Amino acid sequence: MTPNTARRSEASRRAVLTAALDLVQEADYAKLSIEGIAARAGVGKQTIYRWWPSKGAVLFDAFLMLSEGAGGEAPVLPDTGDLEADLILVLRATVEELNDPRFGPPMRALSIEIAHDPELAAAYVERLDGPLREAKRQRLRRAQQVGQLAEGLDLDVAVDMIWGPVLNRWLQRTGPLTTAYTDLVVTTALTGLRPRGSSS
Amino acid sequence: MTPNTARRSEASRRAVLTAALDLVQEADYAKLSIEGIAARAGVGKQTIYRWWPSKGAVLFDAFLMLSEGAGGEAPVLPDTGDLEADLILVLRATVEELNDPRFGPPMRALSIEIAHDPELAAAYVERLDGPLREAKRQRLRRAQQVGQLAEGLDLDVAVDMIWGPVLNRWLQRTGPLTTAYTDLVVTTALTGLRPRGSSS
Amino acid sequence: MTPNTARRSEASRRAVLTAALDLVQEADYAKLSIEGIAARAGVGKQTIYRWWPSKGAVLFDAFLMLSEGAGGEAPVLPDTGDLEADLILVLRATVEELNDPRFGPPMRALSIEIAHDPELAAAYVERLDGPLREAKRQRLRRAQQVGQLAEGLDLDVAVDMIWGPVLNRWLQRTGPLTTAYTDLVVTTALTGLRPRGSSS
Amino acid sequence: MTPNTARRSEASRRAVLTAALDLVQEADYAKLSIEGIAARAGVGKQTIYRWWPSKGAVLFDAFLMLSEGAGGEAPVLPDTGDLEADLILVLRATVEELNDPRFGPPMRALSIEIAHDPELAAAYVERLDGPLREAKRQRLRRAQQVGQLAEGLDLDVAVDMIWGPVLNRWLQRTGPLTTAYTDLVVTTALTGLRPRGSSS
DNA sequence: CGGTAAACGAGACGGTACGTCGGGTCTTAGC
DNA sequence: GCTAAGACCCGACGTACCGTCTCGTTTACCG
Numbered sequence: 063m064t065p066n067t068a069r070r071s072e073a074s075r076r077a078v079l080t081a082a083l084d085l086v087q088e089a090d091y092a093k094l095s096i097e098g099i100a101a102r103a104g105v106g107k108q109t110i111y112r113w114w115p116s117k118g119a120v121l122f123d124a125f126l127m128l129s130e131g132a133g134g135e136a137p138v139l140p141d142t143g144d145l146e147a148d149l150i151l152v153l154r155a156t157v158e159e160l161n162d163p164r165f166g167p168p169m170r171a172l173s174i175e176i177a178h179d180p181e182l183a184a185a186y187v188e189r190l191d192g193p194l195r196e197a198k199r200q201r202l203r204r205a206q207q208v209g210q211l212a213e214g215l216d217l218d219v220a221v222d223m224i225w226g227p228v229l230n231r232w233l234q235r236t237g238p239l240t241t242a243y244t245d246l247v248v249t250t251a252l253t254g255l256r257p258r259g260s261s262s
Numbered sequence: 263m264t265p266n267t268a269r270r271s272e273a274s275r276r277a278v279l280t281a282a283l284d285l286v287q288e289a290d291y292a293k294l295s296i297e298g299i300a301a302r303a304g305v306g307k308q309t310i311y312r313w314w315p316s317k318g319a320v321l322f323d324a325f326l327m328l329s330e331g332a333g334g335e336a337p338v339l340p341d342t343g344d345l346e347a348d349l350i351l352v353l354r355a356t357v358e359e360l361n362d363p364r365f366g367p368p369m370r371a372l373s374i375e376i377a378h379d380p381e382l383a384a385a386y387v388e389r390l391d392g393p394l395r396e397a398k399r400q401r402l403r404r405a406q407q408v409g410q411l412a413e414g415l416d417l418d419v420a421v422d423m424i425w426g427p428v429l430n431r432w433l434q435r436t437g438p439l440t441t442a443y444t445d446l447v448v449t450t451a452l453t454g455l456r457p458r459g460s461s462s
Numbered sequence: 463m464t465p466n467t468a469r470r471s472e473a474s475r476r477a478v479l480t481a482a483l484d485l486v487q488e489a490d491y492a493k494l495s496i497e498g499i500a501a502r503a504g505v506g507k508q509t510i511y512r513w514w515p516s517k518g519a520v521l522f523d524a525f526l527m528l529s530e531g532a533g534g535e536a537p538v539l540p541d542t543g544d545l546e547a548d549l550i551l552v553l554r555a556t557v558e559e560l561n562d563p564r565f566g567p568p569m570r571a572l573s574i575e576i577a578h579d580p581e582l583a584a585a586y587v588e589r590l591d592g593p594l595r596e597a598k599r600q601r602l603r604r605a606q607q608v609g610q611l612a613e614g615l616d617l618d619v620a621v622d623m624i625w626g627p628v629l630n631r632w633l634q635r636t637g638p639l640t641t642a643y644t645d646l647v648v649t650t651a652l653t654g655l656r657p658r659g660s661s662s
Numbered sequence: 663m664t665p666n667t668a669r670r671s672e673a674s675r676r677a678v679l680t681a682a683l684d685l686v687q688e689a690d691y692a693k694l695s696i697e698g699i700a701a702r703a704g705v706g707k708q709t710i711y712r713w714w715p716s717k718g719a720v721l722f723d724a725f726l727m728l729s730e731g732a733g734g735e736a737p738v739l740p741d742t743g744d745l746e747a748d749l750i751l752v753l754r755a756t757v758e759e760l761n762d763p764r765f766g767p768p769m770r771a772l773s774i775e776i777a778h779d780p781e782l783a784a785a786y787v788e789r790l791d792g793p794l795r796e797a798k799r800q801r802l803r804r805a806q807q808v809g810q811l812a813e814g815l816d817l818d819v820a821v822d823m824i825w826g827p828v829l830n831r832w833l834q835r836t837g838p839l840t841t842a843y844t845d846l847v848v849t850t851a852l853t854g855l856r857p858r859g860s861s862s
Numbered sequence: 863c864g865g866t867a868a869a870c871g872a873g874a875c876g877g878t879a880c881g882t883c884g885g886g887t888c889t890t891a892g893c
Numbered sequence: 894g895c896t897a898a899g900a901c902c903c904g905a906c907g908t909a910c911c912g913t914c915t916c917g918t919t920t921a922c923c924g
Binding site: 497498511 | 883
């Protein structure tokens with residue numbers, strides 16, 4: 063049914079993923095075409111269609127290759143004991159990456175593809191976002207264990223509260239993405255919107 | 263330079279925008295084509311190319327028409343005096359809209375187009391998101407004035423803290439978009455992640 | 463029914479015809495468009511559509527203007543008494559004109575338009591070809607009267623026999639159009655294909 | 663450089679040429695479009711653009727297919743020994759063909775395309791007109807060998823003298839194309855315009 | 863170790879949509 | 894009331910890619 067993965071050419075696979083990344087960095091994402099990827103990779107179109115269901119899936123695998131190549135298996139957030147400082151540090155790095163012309167555009171391309179395609183979104187949640195989100199949860203959990211976070215806190219909501227505003231602002235360009243902004247997001251999220259000491 | 267707007271056919275303009283909305287509701291956004299819009303609207307393709315720079319711009323104008331047609335000029339958030347209840351109410355309505363097959367897909371389409379195109383994003387921020395965000399800020403400002411929100415609070419950050427997580431989860435499909443989730447976002451954002459009564 | 467010719471702007475008429483000639487000389491005939499003529503002439507498209515039924519009709523009128531402007535009313539072929547010499551002279555002039563980049567292309571354009579459009583062909587026969595053919599016939603008739611041409615000769619066929627081969631070779635490019643060729647056509651036509659003195 | 667002809671689909675090629683002929687017979691040549699041919703042939707437009715440089719080239723190939731399909735390789739003119747009778751016969755057949763609504767319009771279309779395009783004209787001279795002209799020359803050469811044509815006669819000029827007037831009258835519609843006319847052309851061409859027995 | 867079946871590069875194929883050009887009609891101002 | 898200007902609907906242009914489908918050519922497993 064599915065092609066025998068054993069016979070698959072690793073060289074072609076890597077060539078395709080590399081070509082996809084190269085092209086999405088060089089030019090507009092809108093101009094990324096399977097035909098173009100195949101040509102750049104020196105690969106027949108059929109080879110792409112044989113192994114990937116969509117352009118987005120190629121892009122997704124390309125990111126997977128990147129993220130696996132970049133480090134070990136499980137990402138970990140820094141833990142100096144100072145949660146606020148750690149989060150600020152991490153978000154600053156994220157912002158830098160998003161603003162980096164080498165990483166931003168491909169990430170944007172992938173995000174767009176995910177917004178299009180629910181299946182891809184599921185894969186993303188499982189394979190790329192999942193592990194990272196787990197690392198974030200872990201860091202928060204540790205903070206919670208030492209009493210730096212509220213006891214009943216839903217950690218998933220907490221993660222969203224910190225990263226959601228940043229990612230949304232980045233993707234929709236509703237405002238400039240600066241470290242000043244992300245710092246403020248962290249401190250505000252930790253403290254909450256209400257005045258301290260308010261009762262209701 | 264730009265075509266003389268005076269000679270423009272209002273009938274054609276409305277036909278195009280209506281057709282675009284209809285089509286994006288009926289089918290996949292990926293299948294939305296200028297050719298299709300023109301055919302559905304009973305309009306020449308050139309008429310679209312003459313007045314709009316891109317498919318996204320058409321979609322944007324279509325939303326503008328909707329939002330202007332929908333009500334008066336300036337949107338206002340409800341104010342019962344109970345900020346939390348009001349926010350929960352508004353977010354629930356938002357979630358309902360996003361999950362509505364009539365409104366969700368077009369919004370998603372526009373969001374994707376905005377993620378693509380910085381110029382369109384700027385127009386969006388100014389014309390569509392802007393007024394709405396101002397209404398949100400207004401509601402929070404009133405709450406701030408009666409001491410329900412912290413004094414030094416940056417209201418833009420506050421808005422992002424409440425809507426950012428929801429929009430991000432919706433667009434990226436990182437999780438199900440339920441009222442339970444949004445209620446939790448509101449209460450958590452108001453309270454903050456830290457335990458109440460903590461000093462640092 | 464037909465537009466009132468009295469109100470017609472002579473300036474516009476001349477501008478259109480001149481523009482048509484200019485354009486057909488400058489570039490490929492295939493690129494000649496009513497839109498282009500109107501723009502070049504500084505005239506609205508409607509003005510052309512109001513007064514001419516087709517692009518070919520404009521071209522035709524342009525030639526009419528040329529031919530009327532060029533000389534008096536009725537063209538006359540030279541008559542030195544030596545028919546063969548006169549014909550050779552005339553055909554050489556014709557060849558020169560056809561090979562002239564200023565005159566050849568417009569003539570070709572008109573010929574093509576005539577081949578397309580029977581109505582235009584009729585107008586051509588009546589207004590442009592007719593008078594010229596009459597002059598040719600006249601010259602032959604005079605030769606016939608002084609015994610230089612056969613008595614029962616059909617002069618129309620005779621005209622075709624001399625000019626037909628040349629025009630056909632020019633339009634279809636079945637061979638190079640040289641004076642050597644046309645000279646040979648004239649002498650051969652006058653003498654006939656059979657050997658002199660043959661009985662059959 | 664040129665596409666690999668080996669992989670070319672013969673079925674598509676024939677479908678295109680047949681469709682082109684069908685369409686040019688059915689309707690106005692001016693309405694013949696590559697889009698229309700592709701649709702009728704059940705073929706993608708690109709397949710036409712891949713193999714033919716222009717609409718005229720398609721038409722040309724269609725004729726080539728016809729003429730090769732029609733008979734053997736080299737056309738031959740009848741030779742009963744009576745040159746005049748043979749020529750009259752052939753020209754009558756030609757006239758019938760040109761006036762035939764099945765053959766005339768496509769031929770006219772091709773002629774027009776040839777008048778437009780020098781490259782096509784060259785191909786026409788070589789592949790279609792060439793063989794036919796050779797057959798004509800052959801027939802005349804045989805007549806010349808038996809003393810029915812003048813010794814020094816240029817056979818190419820002779821061919822033009824017989825067929826040129828007819829083709830020119832047909833294409834430019836300078837007069838009706840009847841067998842009476844073509845018969846007269848043949849006899850006049852053979853005899854010449856001058857009176858028999860004239861010295862100059 | 864030679865045969866064979868899958869994957870491979872290449873690229874033609876039927877299609878859809880692109881963005882542009884020009885056709886011919888209609889409307890608006892202006893002289 | 895014709896004119897210049899130009900928007901309008903329409904259809905074709907020639908191009909770019911889509912996803913499918915042969916082609917021969919490696920390549921790697923299996924008998």
